[in-house]
Amino acid sequence: MGESIVRVAVDADMPGVREVASRFETLDDWTDMPDFLDAERAFGTLVVGEVDGRIVGFGGVLRRGQVSHLGDLYVLPDHQSSGVGRKILDRLLPTGTPRVTFASDDPRALGLYVRQGMRPVCPLLYLTSPPPEDSGSQGAEARGKEAPDEPAARGPVDGPRAEKGEPPGMREAGRLDARLTGGDRTGTLSWYAGLPGVTLHLTGRGYALARLVGEDLEVGPAGGETPQDCADAVLAAVGAHPGVEEVQVAVPGVHPLLPQLLEAGWEIDDMDTFMTTEPGPVWLDRYLPHPDLG
Numbered sequence: 001m002g003e004s005i006v007r008v009a010v011d012a013d014m015p016g017v018r019e020v021a022s023r024f025e026t027l028d029d030w031t032d033m034p035d036f037l038d039a040e041r042a043f044g045t046l047v048v049g050e051v052d053g054r055i056v057g058f059g060g061v062l063r064r065g066q067v068s069h070l071g072d073l074y075v076l077p078d079h080q081s082s083g084v085g086r087k088i089l090d091r092l093l094p095t096g097t098p099r100v101t102f103a104s105d106d107p108r109a110l111g112l113y114v115r116q117g118m119r120p121v122c123p124l125l126y127l128t129s130p131p132p133e134d135s136g137s138q139g140a141e142a143r144g145k146e147a148p149d150e151p152a153a154r155g156p157v158d159g160p161r162a163e164k165g166e167p168p169g170m171r172e173a174g175r176l177d178a179r180l181t182g183g184d185r186t187g188t189l190s191w192y193a194g195l196p197g198v199t200l201h202l203t204g205r206g207y208a209l210a211r212l213v214g215e216d217l218e219v220g221p222a223g224g225e226t227p228q229d230c231a232d233a234v235l236a237a238v239g240a241h242p243g244v245e246e247v248q249v250a251v252p253g254v255h256p257l258l259p260q261l262l263e264a265g266w267e268i269d270d271m272d273t274f275m276t277t278e279p280g281p282v283w284l285d286r287y288l289p290h291p292d293l294g
């Protein structure tokens with residue numbers, strides 16, 4: 001096996017990158033292009049690891065102002081533990097500015113990220129709503145249905161006037177998102193809001209992006225002025241999609257929505273660890289990230 005080469009991805013690398021990503025099932029919810037890998041290239045950096053002319057791994061970062069969100073780091077099983085992941089990471093992550101990620105439970109990932117200056121701070125739990133018929137009244141409320149006190153979801157048409165090419169309301173959502181996540185990424189959010197099936201929900205004190213993936217709804221990123229405002233925005237987005245089979249959200253362990261949703265019958269599907277180089281960039285009690293976009 002030859003020496004690995006690490007470099008920034010070019011167009012011709014993308015089939016190889018998608019092959020690696022598919023191996024780890026990260027493209028399951030992204031059957032159409034552009035996908036989040038395209039977003040990493042457009043709004044951050046995508047680095048590949050190549051051995052003997054074949055893409056064997058890749059890593060991706062999305063930028064929010066000064067903050068770098070490490071979204072992906074994957075190496076094919078046959079090439080793991082041979083230094084490729086570390087080389088990709090060294091090339092990908094800047095030094096001296098905040099870095100954050102959602103680490104898997106692979107000890108190599110956790111170890112590499114700690115040695116890159118990040119520290120594990122809080123679990124990030126991936127929750128799924130109960131099926132509609134099992135929700136019961138409490139479940140229905142937590143899904144956002146029949147909850148008269150919830151603020152009405154404002155569809156894209158009601159947002160403030162926006163610049164050309166920017167979805168209405170995005171300016172407002174982007175400002176709050178920047179405050180909650182440590183840096184501006186209105187470009188990334190506008191791109192996401194423009195994808196088929198994606199809607200932006202504004203409550204006046206919070207925002208939530210929601211995306212229909214088949215029969216399911218993926219909610220996030222979402223945030224609010226207070227933890228309750230964030231919860232209201234999430235529930236408004238859910239309530240605006242009463243017919244969906246299943247709702248998926250990623251909830252930081254310290255967010256007050258976590259006990260509420262579990263109480264209402266939502267289930268934990270998976271778990272990562274939120275890691276950061278310094279305290280502060282992300283308000284974990286009033287923000288719900290998107291699993292792939294941060």
Ligand SMILES: CC(C)(COP(=O)(O)OP(=O)(O)OC[C@H]1O[C@@H](n2cnc3c(N)ncnc32)[C@H](O)[C@@H]1OP(=O)(O)O)[C@@H](O)C(=O)NCCC(=O)NCCS
Nearest residue numbers: 073074075080081082083084085086104106107108109111
């Ligand atoms: C995590 C992953 C990307 C790492 O890439 P890799 O090429 O296998 O890792 P490397 O060989 O470059 O580095 C692994 C490092 O972890 C260290 N390590 C191994 N086991 C460890 C453990 N139990 N505890 C701490 N460190 C450990 C190794 O010593 C090595 O460090 P070194 O190069 O300084 O000696 C890769 O293993 C992978 O794709 N895993 C499955 C997918 C995944 O979970 N990705 C992470 C998503 S957040």
